[in-house]
Amino acid sequence: MTAEPYLRPRPLDPASLVVLSLPMHDPRVRPLLDELAVEYDTRYGDLFGRSAAAEELDRYPATEFEEPHGALLMIQEDGESIAGGAFRRYDETTAELKRIWTHSAHRRRGLSRLVLAELEALAAARGYTRLYLTTGPRQPEAKHLYLNTGYEAQFDLDADPESIGPLAFTKELATAPKD
Numbered sequence: 001m002t003a004e005p006y007l008r009p010r011p012l013d014p015a016s017l018v019v020l021s022l023p024m025h026d027p028r029v030r031p032l033l034d035e036l037a038v039e040y041d042t043r044y045g046d047l048f049g050r051s052a053a054a055e056e057l058d059r060y061p062a063t064e065f066e067e068p069h070g071a072l073l074m075i076q077e078d079g080e081s082i083a084g085g086a087f088r089r090y091d092e093t094t095a096e097l098k099r100i101w102t103h104s105a106h107r108r109r110g111l112s113r114l115v116l117a118e119l120e121a122l123a124a125a126r127g128y129t130r131l132y133l134t135t136g137p138r139q140p141e142a143k144h145l146y147l148n149t150g151y152e153a154q155f156d157l158d159a160d161p162e163s164i165g166p167l168a169f170t171k172e173l174a175t176a177p178k179d
Contacts, residue, residue, distance in 0.1 A: 009108040019118055020074045024062035024086075028074055031081045032101045033057055039101075043138040060098070064088040068126065072099070073118050075111060083111035085119050090132050095123040097133040100142070112145050124173045131171045137161030 022029055040053035065072045069089035074081050083102045090096035097119055102111045123131060133151070135142040143161070147153065151169035161167060 009106075012109050012111070012114070016077050017114075018076045020076060021122075022072055022074050024065055024072055026074075028076070028081050029072065029084070031103060032074065032084045032099060035103060036099060036101055040136075044136060057099075060088060065098070070095075071119070071122050071126075073115065073122070075115060075118075077106075082106040083115050085115040087119055087123055087128075087131075093128060094130040094132050095119075095126070095128040097131055100133075113149060116145075116149055120171075120173060124175070129173050129175055131173060132168070133170075134166035134168045137164060137167060143167055 020028065037053040037057060040056060044052060064070050065086045065088055070087055072084065072086040074084040076082065081103070083106065085100040086098045087095040088098060097116075100112060100115055100119075102109075102115070120131065131151075133146070135146065138161070140161075143153075146169045149171075151171045154168035154170055155164050
């Protein structure tokens with residue numbers, strides 16, 4: 001029996017990507033919500049129950065992710081929704097990132113970094129100076145993504161993530177100089 005060769009992810013072609021700002025009810029957002037529900041149930045179903053994913057995804061009203069205080073961005077490639085994320089107002093100066101997602105067939109292509117960069121730029125353009133987010137203790141790839149993109153852990157990195165619960169991160173946004 002021969003082992004299948006390791007398949008490398010297809011490199012990103014920026015010319016084939018489109019970044020869309022969409023309302024939560026847009027059908028192009030559905031892949032994000034559906035796959036996040038599966039991801040949450042797979043990772044946390046034994047901890048919170050199988051219906052917990054739907055409850056988490058419905059926790060915030062869709063209007064919180066709309067202008068002027070929020071946003072939901074979707075990245076499409078050749079008309080397919082492949083990555084996305086959102087933010088909502090956390091306080092006067094802070095946006096809370098939510099729903100960061102990359103389609104399972106498109107991971108390891110740098111899409112999460114692109115989503116973060118797009119969300120950060122839009123949040124800064126909307127006047128936010130700080131970002132806040134949480135990720136689950138069973139998502140080590142998310143933890144490493146945030147640490148590697150300038151987010152500061154608001155928890156003890158040496159502690160067992162399962163003993164912490166949601167892992168909180170913050171990041172200061174660069175502000176444009178005033179004239």
